[in-house]
Amino acid sequence: MSSPEQDLLNVMPMFAWIKDCRGRYTYVNPAFCRFVGHTADSIIGQGDRKIWDAATAARWAGDEERVILRRTPLYKQDLITVGEKSVWLEIRLSPLMDEDEEVIAVAGFGDDISFRKEIEGQLASALDTAMEARHMASLGIMAAGITHELNQPLQAIKLSADSIVYWFQKKKTFDPIAVMKALGLISRNADRIQRIIQRVRNFVKSRQAVQEICAVDLNQAVRNGLEMIEHQLLSHGIEMIIDLEQSISKVSGDETQLEEVIINLVTNARQSLDLTEREDKKVRIQTMECGENICLKVSDNGTGFSEEAVENIFRPFYTTKAEGLGLGLSIVHSIVSGFSGKIELLQPTAEFSTVLYVTLMKWIDTET
Secondary structure (H helix, E strand, O other), X not given: OOHHHHHHHHHXXXXXXXXXXXXXXXXXXXXXXXXXXXXXXXXXXXXXXXXXXXXXXXXHHHHHHHHHHHOOOEEEEEEEEEOOEEEEEEEEEEXXXXXXXXXXXXXXXXXXXXXXXHHHHHHHHHHHHHHHHHHHHHHHHHHHHHHHHHHHHHHHHHHHHHHHHHHHHHHOOOOHHHHHHHHHHHHHHHHHHHHHHHHHHHHHHOOOOOOOOEEEOXXXXXXXXXHHHHHHHHHOOEEEEXXXXXXXXXXXXXXXXXXXXXXXXXXXXXXXXXXXXXXXXXXXXXXXXXXXXXXEEEXXXXXXXXXXXXXXXXXXXXXXXOOOOOOHHHHHHHHHHHOOOEEEEEOOOOOOOEEEEEEEEEOOOOOO
């Protein structure tokens, strides 16, 4: 090693070391010595067990062996114990070769990134909290329409029950066909109430539940999602155009989370339309086969997106709304990406100013 190179290593704040192919230190810089609390003289000629605990020493020996055998660098982040303190290190190992291209040593560079990891953890925690807030906001959107959705079957149940009572009070006879018809209507509407309540429960639990990817009927997920917010659209004077291709293949995903995708996309469209004064407010939702994929398209004739917004709409916390959290589309992006899918903003059309296009993978049944 030339004197200028050694001078550079000696003054750099990063940890630097060199080991021979038997794992013995042949050089350590002052930063490394300060970090581990040993002098260079006590480290040179020793292996990792002189410095680290047995588990860390074995892990590092395995990494160096891989670098020697593959003759390629290795980058990693490692949580180690120094004294009584746990420290995150960012490490890069590189093979050193002689004139015959044989590996003769391994050079290592490391940096203490514990503070960065702490900040990343805080940011991740803040993002999780914000995501949960946005999830509950989505639940609030659903809840606003639940009264209407429950009221319809409850009214049908009451009407059927009242008709049976009226029949016996007025006619004093028993018509089994009429009674069975009314009881059937009561049963079907009770089932509808149960389905609505179950969807709300699933939605609440979906953030904590372990995601299980399975075959999902995208058309049914669209219907389920819209059932929860349909009244919202009607009360805002929005025409809903539903164009679902029949008999499409199932997709890989989670039904509840795909329903959340529908709710967020349609709610985003509704919020955009709320900012306009136009009378012909429209949201169109389509599903279709797209070669090896299944596609979902949600379009609206609202305000659209500016050039700046186009670059940022899927970024967490970015919003064009005064009271928005900026998480609706980022949640959609996160869910869709988790299923190896993709969401993109297409060019506006003559009819629709915003066209969001989701591509999902077809479900492949590996058991058949």
